[in-house]
Amino acid sequence: MxxxxxxxxxxxxxxxxxxxxxxxxxxxxxxxxxxxxxxxxxxxxxxxxxxxxxxxxxxxxxxxxxxxxxxxxxxxxxxxxxxxxxxxxxxxxxxxxxxxxxxxxxxxxNNLAENAIRPFAVGRKNWLFSGHPRGADASATIYSLIETAKANGLETYRYLRHLFEHLPAATTDAQRKALLPQYIDPQSLIMPA
Incomplete structure (x- = not known):
C-alpha cells in the first residue's frame, strides 16, 4: 500500500x-x-x-x-x-x-520490514570501502550485534557498553555466548541515575 x-x-x-x-x-x-x-x-x-x-x-x-x-x-x-x-x-x-x-x-x-533493512541498504555502498576484508568482517559483526540488540528490545548504547565492559573478562565460549543480545535481560542494562 x-x-x-x-x-x-x-x-x-x-x-x-x-x-x-x-x-x-x-x-x-x-x-x-x-x-x-x-x-x-x-x-x-x-x-x-x-x-x-x-x-x-x-x-x-x-x-x-x-x-x-x-x-x-x-x-x-x-x-x-x-x-x-x-x-x-x-x-x-x-x-x-x-x-x-x-x-x-x-x-x-511492509514498512516495518523496509525500515529494519534500511540501514543496511544505505550502508551497502559504504561497506565497499571497508579497506580490508577484516574491516568488513568487523563491520558486519558490529552491525549484527546492534540489529540483534534492537530486535531483542535492548537499548543499543547500553548494550554495547555492557558488552565492552564484560567481554574482556569472558574467557569461555559460554561466558561470551551469555553476552549476546538474545541472552541479555533488558532490565539488567538500566543505568543508575
Missing amino acids: AHVRRKFVEVEKTAGKKAKGGTAHAVFDLIGKLYGVEHQAEKQKLNPEQIKALRAEKSRPILDKLKALLDARVASTPPKSLLGKAIGYAIKQWERLVVYLEDGRLRPD
Whole structure:
C-alpha cells in the first residue's frame, strides 16, 4: 500500500495545484482513510481478530471505493502518463493490496520490514570501502550485534557498553555466548541515575 501511495504522491507533486480534486488526490485521500483505520486499531490495542473485524467493517468499503475509482479511470487515462502508470501499478498489485484484510496480524504495507533493512541498504555502498576484508568482517559483526540488540528490545548504547565492559573478562565460549543480545535481560542494562 505504501508503494501505491507513493506513486500517487508523485503524481500530485508533478501536477501541483491542478491535482487537488483530481484522481491522484482522491486515491491519496482514500489510502489516508485506510491508514486511519489502522491507526484506530493500534490506538485501541485491538487483538488480531478484532482488527480483522474492524477492517471488514471500515476498510473493505474504502477499498471497494478505491477499486471502483481505479477501474473507472484506467480506460480514460493514458497508460504511459505518470497517473496512468500509478493506476496500472495499483490495479496490477490489487490482490496483494487487499490480502491484509484476511488476517489481523498482517499490515497493509511492509514498512516495518523496509525500515529494519534500511540501514543496511544505505550502508551497502559504504561497506565497499571497508579497506580490508577484516574491516568488513568487523563491520558486519558490529552491525549484527546492534540489529540483534534492537530486535531483542535492548537499548543499543547500553548494550554495547555492557558488552565492552564484560567481554574482556569472558574467557569461555559460554561466558561470551551469555553476552549476546538474545541472552541479555533488558532490565539488567538500566543505568543508575
